[in-house]
Amino acid sequence: MATTRISYSLPPNIDATKAPLAFGSRALPKLNRELCDENLVTRQRALMSLCDLVHDPEKVYEAIRVGCIDSLKKLLTDADSTVRHKATEVLYIVATHNIGRNAFLDFKVILPVSNLFDDDVEIVRKNAHQAIKMVSEIPSGALGIVDGKLIPCLVEKLKQELDEIKHFILDTLHFCMRVDAESALNSGIMPVLKALLGHDSPQVRSAAARDLMDVSVPFSGKEAACDDVEIVPLLVRLLSDPDYDVKANAAGALMTIAITTKGKYAALKANAIPSLLRLVNATTTETRLYAIKALTMLSEAPEGRKTLERFVDDVKECERDPQSLAVSRAAQIALKVITWKP
Incomplete structure (x- = not known):
């Protein structure tokens, strides 16, 4: 039988771990105020709600406009690990x-x-590296x-770092080295990358x-790769890796x-040509393109050209690559270099 008694229980669709949202345009300003609240639970609940909202680009714009970025910056130094976790998330x-990403730079x-x-908290470090990795994807970032x-x-x-986080760091460095590879080289990245070439994870190896x-794009990088006698043989070994990206x-x-x-003679000494020839018909376009271009580089050395003259037909097949004009063009250039006579 129905009564007028009001239950003290929360409605079933209310999440007690999240801050209740104000209506319409008042929602984010209210959350921003709660992010700065002295009460720990209030800050945590506001972060939980904000996490859900910022998946929407319009809400991201609104959150930036009302000052949430500055509030989140302050929460990065919060003593509570949950606050740091959710702030980085x-x-x-x-x-x-x-x-x-632009807001990261502006603020x-x-x-x-x-x-x-x-x-000290793994998830905080992971979120921090993921955020920096996303920012690095734009040139200004x-x-x-x-x-x-x-x-x-x-x-x-x-x-x-943990293997899971190493992958994000490698991605960040990938984008940063497009801007400045010399800084990474001067920081001693070459031996670190050499060690990771033999990693158990194909993602990390790749x-x-x-x-x-x-x-290795700058000349000093090429020299550093050749000065370490183990790097080129390791790369040649990876040409037979079961993972196509590797x-x-x-x-x-x-x-x-x-x-x-x-570099040419280091690769020839490591017997790179047979492994590269096996990749000229690989299923992925990128693999075929890199393999043909690498063979072109090696054929510029007399010893490489002499070896590759016996495999002209293998390269010729790539001239009619149905999937990539770039591969066809690379094969044409390779044939000209291989068949060149002084």
Whole structure:
């Protein structure tokens, strides 16, 4: 029988861990005030609610407009690990939107987030690295990370972080080295990447080979790769890796290193040609392209050209690549170099 008695229980669709939202345009200003509240539970509940809202780009714009970024910056130094966890999670989600990445630069959030690379809590460090990785994906963001002198810190963290987090660091360095590869080289990244080429995880191996290709773009990077006698043989070994991304990035790294004479002879000494020839008909376009270009580099050395003259037909088949004009063009150039007579 119905009565007029009011229950003290919350309605079933109310989440007690989240702050109740105000109506319409008042929601985010109210949450922003609660982010700065002295009461710990109030801050935690506000962060939980904000986490849900910022998946929407319109809400991200509104959150930036009402000052949530500055509030989140302050929460990065909060004594409570849950607050730091959720604050970095919100900032990571914000950074997945282009307007959020720009906000990181406008509000100078990069360095405060990077201070959490040393946090005791794993999820806080993971969120911090994910956020920085997202920011690095735009050129201005990568430049901001480089200008913030974070490259040496990232290289150091690459030595000691958990495998799951290492992948995010490698991605961040990949984008940053497009802006400034010399800083990474001077920070001692080459031996760190060499160690990761033999990692158990194919994701880490692939990312390490890709980053090795990036750091080898400047001449000093090519020289450093050749000075370490183990790097080129390791890359040649990865050409037979079961993972296609690993193969592609290893071929790309060899292609970059073999631009110099020293690099060509290091690859020839490591017997790279047979492994590269097996990749000219690989299923992925990127792998075929890098393999053909690497073979072109090696055929510029007389010894490489002499070996490859016996495999002209294998390269010729790639001239009619139905999937990629770039592969066809690369094969044409390779044939000209291989068949060149003095």
